[in-house]
Amino acid sequence: MTSLSLPDIAAQTVPHATALEWVGMCGIALPIVFEQQRVSAIADAGVSLDDAHARGIHMSRLYLALEQLESAPLDCNALRRLLDSFLASHTGLSNTASVRIAFNHLLKRPALVSPLAGWKHYPVEVMARANDGMFHVELFMDIAYSSTCPCSAALARQLIQESFARQFADQTAVDSEAVLSWLGTTEGVVATPHSQRSRARLKVRLEDGVDELPFTALIDAAERALGTAVQTAVKRADEQAFALANGQNLMFCEDAARRLHQALRQEKRLSGFHLRVEHAESLHAHDAVAASQWRW
Template sequence: MPDVASEAQADRAGALDWVGMDGIEMPVLLTGSGDHVQRTSARVAAYVNLHRADARGIHMSRLYLHVDRHLSAEPLTPASLRRLLRDFLDSHAGLSDRASLRVRFDHFVRRAALASEHSGWRSYPVEIAARMDGTEFRVELTIEVQYSSTCPASAALSRQLIQDRFTTDFADGKSVGRDEVLAWLGSEQGIVATPHSQRSTAKVRVKLAPGFDFPIVDIIDLVEDALQTPVQTAVKREDEQAFALRNGQNLMFCEDAARRIQHALDADERIADFWLRASHHESLHPHDAVAVATKGVASGYGAADPSA
């Protein structure tokens, strides 16, 4: 059968940085605790460059068949992705010397409630990106975690308003009994102001040290443990009260959140480099408050765009 993609077109010659497919629907395999393998649905982007200027195109079907054969048959690991990209290049010998792959999926984790016996599922967006330039291979893991952030400044201003109301309601020199104060603290009149809090997002991109597989749940746990206020699933009143207590004990500007995550990532030997972005989706403002931190070693993360 004719293959017009292989025909040279001298009048339209030119090398191309990347050619391939995006949004490929593909099941992928992930290794969990106890070597349990689970299957999840993903969207895959597969590319090679086209360095031969006179070649009209690449072999798209070869990319798809390699993706299908590798990703649906073996768990995602740095080693398996390296083999897949090597197959991309071997099947495009003479046309390409760079290959890249991006796999996006939601990873579900069962989470226990804070106080009750209930639990529920949390979905975490995950992206794995791999690239091969000749024989040089690199891979990155990106995870998003949602959490609650209560503004320290708003908390301080609220406390001041409560003190002002107490001064108004209980005149100087008047004896106040414990039960009266206790009742006042439990009333809307007493707690006249509350600090604002908002749902927030931590986006973490890490480069793993050689020899480690993808520690997806471990990194999620690391970030949530550092922040202490991840969003919840099944919630009864006792869980909501426990969540309010955690927020009150973990007041955070976006800078505080970024530094907490930064210190946690710095302490993990599996992480050779990282970039992180803490975004507080303000309830006070129509814009986000954002802080970015990096480890900033040879990968160039130190120059990362904060809007990434």
């Protein structure tokens, strides 16, 4: 009995010839190696379908090519090799290849004062694209921080001043011990400024020739610029230090965006960026948002 070859429906031509910008798969589970850690990631992989008469691409070839990332460290060279294999497996069909890989980047962060430390996860993505010999990489990072409203801080200080004036109005000489005791009560500090959990969403494009994916360096630079990164394990001394950091880094969303813009402009590995900060206000039911970009 003669065995029949398996049908290749994707190789059939279509009656209405139309090229397609992107065809591929989204949400592929993938283990990767990044900064010597094995990480669970999600990948989107695809190519253009430039042969307008071809019915489809070879998706299984893209899927199997992703196995390259299971053992090799994730960097720009690994991404370039991956996209080259996408295109080599679609010669005559595709001129453009792309891949997006999303994962949680885990970093161990020390407490502000005590010897404690804990893990923080940062949602990150890398997007690579190859076309006609061109290759570029974009990174995305989501960074949580705390922001204290300068306006509410000023209003709280005014209320404390008024409370102080009432408390000691009949005293010609104020006793410092009495003031210290009064400041330690709720009658003394009658108001506090409002703060909110905030997020910085950074998209950056890497300069040509950069090999590493500098997620850690960029996250560190952003947190230094903001001054109020959210914490992990803390003792009371750390919580007090965090309160001090918030008091010394009062920020509207505009202030945070400007700080991040200036910090990213110092990064020589970038050819462009877009940033967006979101302050989930505790005063209002809506968020305060600011955005900025450079060469995007």
